[in-house]
Amino acid sequence: MALIDIKGVDFAYNGRPVLAGVDLSVAQGEFLALVGPNGGGKTTLVKLILGLLTPQKGSVRVFGQAPAKVRRRMGYLPQHAPVDPSFPVSALEVVLMGLMGMGSGLGLWRREQKRAALEALDKLEAADLADRSFGRLSGGQRQRVLIARALVAGPELLLLDEPTAAVDPRGGVDLMNILAGLQPKVTVVLVTHDLGFVSPAVSRVACINQSLSIHPTQVINGSLISELYGAPVRMVRHDHDLEHGGHHE
């Protein structure tokens, strides 16, 4: 059984079509990258998988059920995270918020919850940030904390919307390697408009611009990209990570 099963989905915002006839099946343990231009429907598709939106046509099943019912088994990194730099909260507290709704109860955080939050930060190689103020972290550090927040409740499916948007190239490659390390326990769906970060760890690439087409990572090349973005795009190779074999050609 596919972990995510999307069949013939149409979605429109106020009559403006965003997705048309989208089919997508993601298996347990996959690392899928959703790429495409801004406004191409990437975030919409993620919100359909989370059950935050309902398709006008077609069906979305996650773990074989309606998405909203199984939302707690998913971890989510939103595209636009809170960025009030003066909000008085530590990185650890932000991660702990990922445990909300899990028999939370009253009062303060419990010791085992704090331990779980630290472990999640540690997976992101960010345990040293635990006591720092969230608002004072750099963009890349914040992303790691927010991914830890998405991971702390032990999700089987991790949905990341533009995790590398505010991250420098080096940090982006590091982040991709960390995400690759979560395999195959956690299935990862990653949204990006930045093909430079589609690393060797990604098992399949879904290109989405209203309609969706699937590619194995090997065939991502100039003509495919210009077809997707509707204009020639200059390819920039990111070979920071040659020990892992660099990029597929």
Next chain:
Amino acid sequence: MSEFLAAVAGHAFLQQALLAGALASLACGVVGAYVVVKRISYIAGAIAHSVLGGMGLARYLAVVHGWGWLHPLHGAVAAALVAAGVIGLVSLHARQREDTIIGAVWAVGMATGVVFIALTPGYDVQLMSYLFGNILMVTPENLWLMAGLDLVVLGAALLLYRQLLAVCFDQEFARLRGLPADFYYLLLLGLTALTVVLLSTVVGIILVIALLTLPAATAANFFRRLGPIMALATVLCLGITWGGLALSYGPDLPAGAIIVLLAGAVYLVSLGLGRLVHNRG
């Protein structure tokens, strides 16, 4: 100052005023911190001003219709909760501009109060004490009501600390985690409403907004976690309330106004001091 201390020892009304200040400070520090970090001080302002409608109506019913048991504070509690509910539901559900609704609740509440006060025979002194507070007129019955409000506000605000923090930080994500985020947002507005009523007995409804936000904003210049901000804000609010009362007593100045001026001065000083300790994590 020694004159003030001697007066406190000799006059029950001053002791009651100090106790009222202490009761108001407890809720002020805790809820004020939520209001400041969630950036809803204008909602608190609207709730505060709309309280006049409830006070006016309660006073009208008591004087004209003989509902002698009804105190303006009862009307204040009801009006504050209604205003909080209206603003909260509108901002959550209706496709209206939130600031427009805040302004409307603000003014409509006051207008209601002005009309009922005009319809009620008696002194206009009453209106002034609603607007600018008269902590020296607090009665033992008021103190019991205030203690009850404190119990409700502090109980909810501290027991539900994590939930309220999560909703203040990232309402959308809290909702995704299955938390009834809308409920907690409305609860926060309700707690704000009750705190506004508590503080209005000290400084009056027009000046409430300063006492609610300034101690918490001051504390936020020194701490970067919500818990310590709440603790310091509570201590500051107590010091400011009692200090203002003492300062106003000798020269016979209005206590509420002096308290607010003191809160403003403390905040300004903290801006300078806060910069000195600013570079801590």
